[in-house]
Amino acid sequence: MCHNVIDGRYHTECGHFVGMHSEVHDCWRPNCLFSRRHLHSGCKSQSCIRLMALPVKNPIRISPTTCGDCIAIERAAAATTTTTTRS
Numbered sequence: 001m002c003h004n005v006i007d008g009r010y011h012t013e014c015g016h017f018v019g020m021h022s023e024v025h026d027c028w029r030p031n032c033l034f035s036r037r038h039l040h041s042g043c044k045s046q047s048c049i050r051l052m053a054l055p056v057k058n059p060i061r062i063s064p065t066t067c068g069d070c071i072a073i074e075r076a077a078a079a080t081t082t083t084t085t086r087s
């Protein structure tokens with residue numbers, strides 16, 4: 001089965017993976033709908049694979065920090081706390 005390979009950055013601090021670029025890994029099977037070797041156009045064959053396998057994460061960069069999302073959440077939380085203390 002074909003699957004997406006997602007290149008990205010892995011943040012060790014929060015354990016999140018941030019995808020930067022993804023591409024389809026071709027399984028080269030003639031009975032796979034997603035393969036460039038797939039034999040049928042407008043395929044109606046029951047034996048053909050119609051599902052992609054789960055995407056594979058490929059961490060090409062490792063950051064010993066928290067990801068952008070987590071930083072934003074932390075900042076938002078900090079902002080809320082400051083406003084509550086002020087009022």
Ligand SMILES: [Zn+2]
Nearest residue numbers: 001002027032
């Ligand atoms: Zn395939």
Ligand SMILES: [Zn+2]
Nearest residue numbers: 040043045048
């Ligand atoms: Zn087919």
Ligand SMILES: [Zn+2]
Nearest residue numbers: 014016067070
């Ligand atoms: Zn994170």
